Amino acid sequence: MNITLEVWRQVTPDSAGGFVTYTVADATPEMSLLELLDRLNADLVDHRIEPIAFEHDCREGICGCCGVLVDGVAHGPALNTPTCQQHLRSFVDGATIRLAPMGAAAYPVIRDLMIDRSALDRIIAAGGFVSTPTGSAPEANSIPIAKELADRAMDDAACIGCGACVAACPNASAQLFVGAKVSQLARLPQGQPERRARARSMAAAAALDFGACSDVGACRDACPAGISMDVIAALNREVLRASWSRR
Amino acid sequence: MTVADELIEAVGVEGRISSPADAFREIGEPLAVDRPEGPVDRAWANHLLGLELVNPANRRTFTVIVVGTGLAGAGCAATLGELGYNVDVFTYHDSSRRAHSVAAQGGINAAKAYKADGDSVERFFRDTVRGGDFRARETDAHRMAELSVRLIDHFVALGTPFAREYGGGLATRSFGGVQVSRTFYARSQTGQQVQLAGHQALQRQVAAGTCHLHTRSEVLDIIVHEGVAVGVVTRDLVTGAITPHTAHAVVLATGGYANVYYTSTLAKASNVTATWRAHRRGAMFANPSFVQFHPTALPIDGEWQSKSTLMSESLRNDGRVWVPTQPGDGRQPGDIPEHERDYYLERMYPAYGNLAPRDVSSRAAKLQLDAGRGVGPLRNGVYLDFADAIARLGNGVIDERYGNLFKLYEEATGENPRKRPMRIAPGPHFSMGGLWVDYDLMSSLPGLFVGGEASFAVHGANRLGANSLLSASADGWFVLPFTIANYLAPQLGSAPLPLDHPAVLATVAEATERIERLLHTGGATRPDVFHRQLGRILALQCGVTRSAEHLTAAITDIRTLREGFWNDVNVIGDGEHVNQELERAGRIADFLDLGELMCIDALDRDESCGAHFRVEHQTAAGEAQRDDDRWCSISAWEHDAAGGVPRRHSEPLEFSAIPLVTRSYR
Incomplete structure (x- = not known):
């Protein structure tokens, strides 16, 4: 396959950036988008051009490191699929693909396609946990949890933290990310004692860096973990409930 | 020459039999180890x-x-922080959630004995020691089995959504090498879920101000003062700043090194640098050649395929492994009739069948591939077939069990495993070897503790499935916090080494000099080219099977390759910005050193055990043949700072609770 790539190049967070066009003549349909970048980078280095910086690690869709805008779409054309699992078989021979960093005010560009997503961790630090000191846990089976409940908690817990929901959203809202964690822990008995404080503090932390949700649903289409928009409703419900309580 | 003369000639000055490894290593004093009473x-x-x-x-x-925020690192840091210690945590990722523990799929073992299938802590302990082919310490394996029970409680309390039965209790499944069902799981994302539990607990301590998380910071070296590890030198991967950090104790929880083979099931950034630098500073490296090849990785289909994606072993609960009986059979799998298929695992190991342990399964697959019965375009895979399970249980049940894995497979290959058998192949996966540690998980460099896969710990010569999440978690949450306190207690009143101390400045200068050297060799070859070549050498000569002849050749090849690297590597860019080529080059430089030591260790260990299969030592049935008289020991390698050959020390292994027997899964 012959693929033309237009890639965002930017050396530092403060420097100006722009798209640069490259071609890869020996691409194959089995290649992932990241493998295409590997292939291109090998050529660039051999021609003494600095390679394109991009984030990636596990290359099997679970670490959440990768994620770029592919022709303006977070992660790429295949829905609910991370960039590392987007393959060239989704494109025609001779295609031009534009790769840009996932954009949001909360995601400053570090270099080329790399962005800073630490704002997401600040939301987790604000309350995305159960405060159980090591060693204090009761016997695991002493609290039965209905299978359906556990399954739904697992649906929410599947978030890989790639941040594509924010990049896809016209408001740069992180409500899918926040809702997934709030909803998971609100479903489980272990999450009850801190349920209200968690919803309040995580929502407040999110509001510092991210926009509000206006039910567009672009996050749902981009999410590689298939998180349901139900979690956003759950988040709103949890925040409302928390506002009635002083706990 | 008479037989007696030959024997005398073969016996060296110390009265031992000469070995082809003699040219590559020295033999040091046996290790005296304090064992628990x-x-x-x-x-x-x-x-x-x-x-x-x-x-x-x-x-x-x-x-x-x-150092590291995987299961061992995050668990240890969060627990220490919660106890009130001041903790500096380092990860080269942008977040503490991304460590490669996140990619483990199948599950975490625990001897909860929730099913009436005869499980117990004792049985779990035995399975682990036997699974490791009697090359692990009994005491350490037993501790892991004991702690497994509390760990499941702990993860559940942290909100980990493990799979449940309809009655609300925790569900379990079976894994390779055991006949009970003791593996707890969260769909096929168990690693992710226990990783997130650690990440969240760590973030809680970050918010509380006890843990200081340094993201995008890679450890380049260990600071040693008067024979004690007192800190690390890190490089900020965004600004390139090289900075020292000192402390009362240092923990390395930096994962495994199977990426030395270039394509492996590991994440691309996983590397050996922190532990290798520690090794060069005095920490011994144990059993470096013990690397597990996972039998259910995806075969490599093309030059640019960047990794061999792992398919969980849990698939072998319902999938059947087979190859065509005829070598070179080019028919589609559906066109090959039942009587022309060889379900070789079921045939060779009827008692365990498709759930034979990993080392055994990988070797059996390699036998089939070597005999030309491989499948797929490059004939480098075997089939894993779900047709029978789907016929028996229906698509619904199979999707519930393996839906995510099927999706992953489909995304990676474009093929639907419900309609066409998966193609799988052995891929480098887990390093049982690692830095040598004592029972307190302290390395031979005092003050340096090692947890999880970075240490050599409990798995012997072969790790059982779902024991890696367990051993890393147990080390981090429930062992290191106790043993580190014991190390710290006598230091009360002391301060960490000042950052302007000559020992600190010297280590910073060395790390800086090394970066400069990598940037300015003036060479023409990309770092990756060397890594690929190293991977090829190791996969062929120090892989699923090894021989003295191949290993000897590999050592020479690697030395030549390393010389080529330092003369001809082209690291483009500078040290002041994000430079992923520079990051890679530094890691590959250490892999080149490690690769040589792996081959020396494999050549030195003149027996077969677990994943270490020397073709010279096999039974008539082709199974690994241990030599317990000579090799019932751990090999701990000491680096020679003067540039000489490495020195091997042996730690003898004692088996008091479990008699040494030959493993059999037939």
């Missing part, structure tokens, strides 16, 4: 009673460095 099943409890404690009010006066 009493019977194995009381060892940890007795040992705990003897450990010194640090008063809660004094804990904040101690600083501990933790």
Whole structure:
């Protein structure tokens, strides 16, 4: 396959950036988008051009490191699929693909396609946990949890933290990310004692860096973990409930 | 020459038999190890009673460095932070959630014995020691089995959504090498879920101000002062700043090194640098050649395929492994009739069938591939077939069990495993070897603790499935916090080494000099080219099977390759910005050193055991043949700072609770 790539190049967070066009003549349909970048980078280095910086690690869709805008779409054309699992078989021979960093005010560009997503961790630090000191846990089976409940908690817990929901959203809202964690822990008995404080503090932390949700649903289409928009409703419900309580 | 003369000639000056490894290593004193007292099943409890404690009010006066935020690192840091210690945590990722523990799929073992299938801590312990082919310490394996019970409680309390039965209790499944069902799981994302539990607990401590998380910071070296590890030198991967950090103790929880083979099931950034630098500073490296090849990885289909994606072993609960009986059979799998298929695992190992342990399964697959019965375009895979399971259980049940894995497979290959059998192949996966540690998980470099896959710990010569999440978690949450306190207690009142101390400045200067050297070789070849070549050498000559002849050749090849690297590597860009080529080059430089030591260790260990299969040592049936008279020991390698050959020390292994027997899964 012959693929033309237009890639965002930017050396530092403060420097100006722009798209640069490259071609890869020996691409194959089995290649992932990241493998295409590997292939291109090998050529660039051999021609003494600095390679394109991009984030990636596990290359099997679970670490959440990768994620770029592919022709303006977070992660790429295949829905609910991370960039590392987007393959060239989704494109025609001779295609031009534009790769840009996932954009949001909360995601400053570090270099080329790399962005800073630490704002997401600040939301987790604000309350995305159960405060159980090591060693204090009761016997695991002493609290039965209905299978359906556990399954739904697992649906929410599947978030890989790639941040594509924010990049896809016209408001740069992180409500899918926040809702997934709030909803998971609100479903489980272990999450009850801190349920209200968690919803309040995580929502407040999110509001510092991210926009509000206006039910567009672009996050749902981009999410590689298939998180349901139900979690956003759950988040709103949890925040409302928390506002009635002083706990 | 008579037989007696030959024998005399073969016996060296120390009265030992000469070995082809003689040219590549020296033999040092046997390791004297403090073992916990009493019977194995009381060892940890007795040992705990003897450990010194640090008063809660004094804990904040101690600083501990933790490198890595996987299961071992995040668990250790979060627990220490919660106890009140000052913790500096380092990860080269942008977040503490991304460590490669996140990619483990199948599950985490625990001897909860929730099913009436005869499980117990004792049985789990035995399975682990036997699975490791009697090359692990009994005491350490027993401790892991004991702690497994509390770990499941702990993860559930942290909100980990493990799979449940309809009655609300925790569900379990079976894994390779055992006949009970003791694997707890969260769909096929168990690693992710226990990783997130650690990440969240760590973030809680970050918010509380006890843990200071340094993201995008890679450790380049260990600071050693008067023979004690007192800190690390890191490089900020965004600004390139090289900075020292000192503390009262240093923990390395930096994962495994199977990426030395270039394509492996590991994440691309996984590397050996922190532990290798520690090795060069005095920490011994144990059993470096013990690397597990996972039998259910995806075959490599093309030059640019960047990794061999792992398919969980849990698939072998319902999938059947087969190859065509005829070599070179080019038919589609559906066109090959039942009587022309060889379900070789079921045939060779009827008692365990498709759930034979990993080393055994990988070797059996390699036999089929070597005989030309491989499948797929490059004939480098075997089939894993779900047709029978789908016929028996229906698509619904199979999707519930393996839906995510099927999606992953489909995304990676474009093929639907419900309609066409998966193609799988052995891929480098887990390193049982690692930095040598004592029962307290302290390396031979005092002050340097090692947890999880970075250490050599409990898995012997072969790790059982779902024991890696367990061993890393147990080390991090429930062992290191106790043993580190014991190490810190006598240091009360002391301060970490000042950052302007000559020992600190010298290490910073060395790390800086090395970066400069990598940037300015003036060479023409990309770092990756060397890595690929190293991978090829190791996969062919120090892989699923090994021989003295191949290993000897590999050592020479690697030395030549390393010389080529330092003369001809082209690291483009500078040290002041994000430079992923520079990051890679530094890691590959250390892999080149490690690769050589792996081959030396494999050549030295003149027996077969677990994943280490020397073709010279096999039974008539082709199984690994241990030599317990000569090799019932751990090989701990000492680096020679003067540039000479490495020195091997042996730690003898004793088996008091489990008699040494030949493993059989037939």
